[in-house]
Amino acid sequence: MNQYLKWMIAGGLGWAFAGPVGLILGIALGNIIETYSNSNKENESDSPKRKLKEYSQPGDFEISLLILSAVVIKADGISKTEELDYVRRYFAKMYGARRANESFALFKEIINQPISIHSVCSQIRGHMSHAGRLQLIYFLFGLAKSDGIVSNDEVNIIQKIANYLYINDKDFLSIRSMYYVKSAHHYEVLEINPEVNDDEVKRAYRRMVLKFHPDKVEGLGEEVRKGAQEKFLQIQLAYEEIKKERGL
Numbered sequence: 336m337n338q339y340l341k342w343m344i345a346g347g348l349g350w351a352f353a354g355p356v357g358l359i360l361g362i363a364l365g366n367i368i369e370t371y372s373n374s375n376k377e378n379e380s381d382s383p384k385r386k387l388k389e390y391s392q393p394g395d396f397e398i399s400l401l402i403l404s405a406v407v408i409k410a411d412g413i414s415k416t417e418e419l420d421y422v423r424r425y426f427a428k429m430y431g432a433r434r435a436n437e438s439f440a441l442f443k444e445i446i447n448q449p450i451s452i453h454s455v456c457s458q459i460r461g462h463m464s465h466a467g468r469l470q471l472i473y474f475l476f477g478l479a480k481s482d483g484i485v486s487n488d489e490v491n492i493i494q495k496i497a498n499y500l501y502i503n504d505k506d507f508l509s510i511r512s513m514y515y516v517k518s519a520h521h522y523e524v525l526e527i528n529p530e531v532n533d534d535e536v537k538r539a540y541r542r543m544v545l546k547f548h549p550d551k552v553e554g555l556g557e558e559v560r561k562g563a564q565e566k567f568l569q570i571q572l573a574y575e576e577i578k579k580e581r582g583l
Contacts, residue, residue: 348394350462355454359402363444393556396467397430399459400474401438403496405446406455407475410492421481425474429558452492456499466551468500470559472507473566476514509543513569521580524573533583540574 351357401422408418422442427435460468472493479489490511497507505526512523522529525539547570549563577583 348398349392350458351395351398354458355451356398356402356458359445359448359450359455360398362448363441392554393559395462396471396555396559397426397438399455399463400471401442401445402450402455403471403475404478405442405448406450406452406496407478407489407492408446410486410488417481418478421478425477429562452496453499456496460500464551464554465501466547466563467555467559468502469506469510469547470552470555470563470566471500472497472502473510473513474562476511480514506546510566513566521573521576524570525577533581536574536577536581536583540570543570 351360404422408422423435423439426438429435430438459471463471475493475496479486479493494507509524509526512520519529522531525536525543527535527539531539544567547563547567549560549567552559552563
């Protein structure tokens with residue numbers, strides 16, 4: 336875990352060292368927050384770069400993801416093996432096996448802590464871009480589906496998280512539809528209904544491209560950008576299927 340903590344202090348974390356997120360992280364990591372804070376105060380005049388940053392860095396996204404994943408997994412009162420494995424696999428895919436193991440060790444500490452969803456989401460919302468928050472919701476739906484059964488409790492908790500993150504209903508339903516296929520699936524992904532004309536379909540696609548393009552989360556690291564690319568492909572697929580259906 337030592338190398339991981341060095342990475343976080345060196346630049347992987349910014350605002351996540353403070354507030355309710357920092358409190359959860361501090362409990363999970365022992366006295367790391369206190370050590371960092373004291374060192375930062377002593378060297379503040381000499382090392383201004385070590386001040387907490389207001390904008391999101393890759394580590395801020397990672398910690399946010401771990402905390403919100405813990406909330407979703409505990410929603411139905413059961414921590415299923417499939418869900419825990421999904422978290423580990425996702426982090427391994429994004430960051431590699433070594434860092435995934437380190438993140439998962441931290442996750443196992445976080446999942447046993449009480450978490451104020453409203454407080455945590457308020458902090459995330461105040462520092463993370465809309466595109467980054469959309470990516471968090473995308474991951475949480477994948478987590479909910481990982482065991483093959485999505486409970487109402489899980490859907491409700493993700494909806495609550497989305498509300499606290501100021502994700503509107505259209506964006507929420509669009510992301511949900513990327514995981515749950517139904518008759519109007521492709522239209523819902525593009526945030527339109529099947530009755531719209533062809534021009535509105537094209538306009539909707541252009542809107543979604545601007546909103547969900549992977550470049551929007553570039554500042555959160557290449558790993559998060561790759562995850563956003565998966566979401567973006569779902570939008571492209573939905574558009575292609577609608578074009579095929581309409582003969583466009």
